[in-house]
Amino acid sequence: MVVQWYPGHMNKAKNQIQERLKLVDIVLEIRDARLPLSSRNPVLDQIINNKPRIIILNKADLADPKLTQAWLDYFNNQKQPSIALDAQHHNKLQQIRTIIEQTLQAKINKYQRNGVKNYVIRTMCIGIPNVGKSTILNKLVGKNIAVTGNKPGVTKNQNWLKAKNNLELLDTPGVLWPKIEDEQIGLKLALSGAVKDQLVNLEDLAIFALQFWQQNYSDLLLTKYHLSEAELQLTPSDLLIHLTNKWGVQEDYERAAQRVIQDVRQGNLGQYTLDEVVNDQL
């Protein structure tokens, strides 16, 4: 599947992140808990380099809890501060503040030693599109200031938001990288909703999802789609044809594909994580 998903605005957003980075003390890197590895942006990675960083695995409500814990353990072993979160339902936002303060403890101590009372901590929130950056910042601020929406590309420009306790937060537009060489990563990103659906072949995407569920979450597929054991053994594309017939949408495979994709994204096929923990990669 060849997808052109690096329009000019993403390049602009990347350059703006690079420019503003020197103004901030710490970066909140938001990744999708369902794909903690594939939602890591190698381009932003290079830019951020040695800046203190907290990895937030957002949308943890949709992810497989066992694998979320495995990923947190992995980051912990790498001495990389991280937290899993369900920003939509307010979970653990206070803890983000605590981790920010812990990570910047040396700097804060210095301010305090020098009698600086009104110091400001500046944070930049970065990540792929639609991962929940603006939602998290709104929760940290305690008001819905940043615009959010369930499609990629909602935030168009950088915006500073002010939270309590001297915290300033920069919201940024979601950024992908120019060339996604690994097709699997492309499919995982698309399935999570990081890529506009118009840019993707929905049938390919649904077939990828069905295959992943057959291999990893077959029990869920069996019960949620009321399949027989024999139907579960169909090839993924035959399974899509089977579901199309079953749902009575008359050879409209794209419509059936859309339904599968929606079910995955909304969690109707259960909690899932598309990336396994692998060593040596943050």
Ligand SMILES: Nc1nc2c(ncn2[C@@H]2O[C@H](COP(=O)(O)OP(=O)(O)OP(=O)(O)O)[C@@H](O)[C@H]2O)c(=O)[nH]1
């Ligand atoms: N299930 C779930 N949905 C979430 C969570 N956090 C955010 N969302 C939803 O995800 C969608 C995208 O959220 P945004 O905050 O607009 O994402 P963004 O990263 O700012 O997106 P761009 O500005 O387009 O890059 C919205 O529909 C949110 O309600 C979460 O933890 N769980």
Ligand SMILES: [Mg+2]
């Ligand atoms: Mg946004």
